[in-house]
Amino acid sequence: MQVAEQHAKDGHQVLPFETQAAFEEWLENHHETVSALWLKLAKRGNPVSSVTYADAVDAALCFGWVDGQTLRWDDDWYLQRFSPRKARSIWSKINVDKAEALVAAGRMRPSGLAAIERAKAAGYWDAAYEGSASIEVPEDLQAFLDAHPEAAEFFASLSSQNRYALLFRLKTAVRPATRKNRFDKFTAMLLAGETFYP
Template structure:
């Protein structure tokens, strides 16, 4: 595996253990915009903080991890930044924080991030991982009323199904019904949220009309409800920590 160019937007650090990462955040968590951490792959034979350790320390200080990308045959690179005010929580991180609280490891900044999430409802809406997420009652009812959408949903891959369920689970109470309506509309049209819409096949006698119309209008209009769903950017199959094998990407 050849080395990939390293990002330059944030500093890159290598920490031999969780102790050094904790010391860094103790100094920098309130002022640093973020950083990248190089995590050694298991096959590298190099001493390095593990992905799980890095996430735990980050949560203690109100930071969160991003997607893991392979650098070369020995290293992963993961972006860590302060958690944003509207950042959604995973159930896995909620459970991890509960343990960190019991162990007395949470710092004021981490506690503040948790309190903010509890105050605005993000804590209660923490999303499940691919192995535990389930089909909600309201989505079940909506799909039951739309046989075409339901049939298409049943044929989706695991990752595509997770994308749909994740979007429903992370919706706020105010937007949940509209999001479900928009998702069902997309599924009925043979499309998956977050995936490019499939091209429509027109009868031959209508193709010429379509070409003429395309020349007059270069902007394709889509329903506002569909745009709302597409605009959402989930980290499907999230809460990864260290990827299982080279080539897989992770996100947290």
């Protein structure tokens, strides 16, 4: 609770909303003038209802906002930070799919559409990353692993956290030079038996 209270004092409001419509109304009035918000969300079992996390993410995407850090508030509530998406913000495949559905449903607002256009122009839309359960090994890395059995054996032994860290960093490299540098570094790490996390 202390950490959440500290963040509540950083100039950003902590607000609860009972419904998605109430959160959307707040975003309509404040999405261009507020730099962040701590949304107070009810935990399961809380007798007081609030907008759900999923509905809050949809509302935020409509206005070009994105969810961020999560903090514990108390036994009944937690905080989810929402803020305007930065121009160089990477997109998850989940949010790309949600945004496309919101566009198709006619719910996306001009600021949300602008965030999508910025992402497309910068290459972040097409480079959207997959979640840890569905991310796949890229062809060039698979070819490397096939050619280096010792690296393949080490890769197979990685924890899910280390495996995703490597694949995520490869997937989110937008520029070819960045991706090549990462590929070279990560394949050297695999050959040396090194990981990102202990």
